[in-house]
Amino acid sequence: AQSVAQPEDQVNVAEGNPLTVKCTYSVSGNPYLFWYVQYPNRGLQFLLKYITGDNLVKGSYGFEAEFNKSQTSFHLKKPSALVSDSALYFCAVRPPGSWGKFQFGAGTQVVVTP
Amino acid sequence: SAVISQKPSRDICQRGTSLTIQCQVDSQVTMMFWYRQQPGQSLTLIATANQGSEATYESGFVIDKFPISRPNLTFSTLTVSNMSPEDSSIYLCSVRTASGGKLFFGSGTQLSVL
Numbered sequence: 220a221q222s223v224a225q226p227e228d229q230v231n232v233a234e235g236n237p238l239t240v241k242c243t244y245s246v247s248g249n250p251y252l253f254w255y256v257q258y259p260n261r262g263l264q265f266l267l268k269y270i271t272g273d274n275l276v277k278g279s280y281g282f283e284a285e286f287n288k289s290q291t292s293f294h295l296k297k298p299s300a301l302v303s304d305s306a307l308y309f310c311a312v313r314p315p316g317s318w319g320k321f322q323f324g325a326g327t328q329v330v331v332t333p
Numbered sequence: 334s335a336v337i338s339q340k341p342s343r344d345i346c347q348r349g350t351s352l353t354i355q356c357q358v359d360s361q362v363t364m365m366f367w368y369r370q371q372p373g374q375s376l377t378l379i380a381t382a383n384q385g386s387e388a389t390y391e392s393g394f395v396i397d398k399f400p401i402s403r404p405n406l407t408f409s410t411l412t413v414s415n416m417s418p419e420d421s422s423i424y425l426c427s428v429r430t431a432s433g434g435k436l437f438f439g440s441g442t443q444l445s446v447l
Binding site for chain 1: 337339374375376378381425427434435436437438439440441443
């Protein structure tokens, strides 16, 4: 069975510092990997995805993520965090052939302080 | 991309009543899904809304409790029936586009059952 783990409930970072949100997965085959962000009282917004190719994926709002097959990880990163990045971040995996059945992680609350 | 309008955005309901949530997409999409996000938790897939046929429900969700309609390729409804306080959640409509394979989400319906 597939699973997605986000080991940190919350990440605290000062504005201007690098931000990392961790995600590991367990799935058969080569998965499609995604990051979404949820602001208060809003739906989820797509940040980036990895399907194949370059392990470093660049997405919206200056975020990027690195796919590491050997460690089955897909950590989200931003070189310099902004206060406006404070939100709830979800990692998701879509196993090959599963069409729309995404498996979401538990979410990581990011708090960026001025 | 896809723009999804979901309504109502929030509602407070009495135990034993039912609420129907509407989801309208600005383009025709094959795959439409309903997710539940319980307080402080991740997203759980309720069902896949199939156009012209019965919805496909995930384990733990049944049609009598969560009847779904999908009359065409741009619209779906989810009904939460015979509600109890345990149904208090955010309910999210999402669609998967053919190109890119990512999910787009509506802004969600915040349901509180008293």
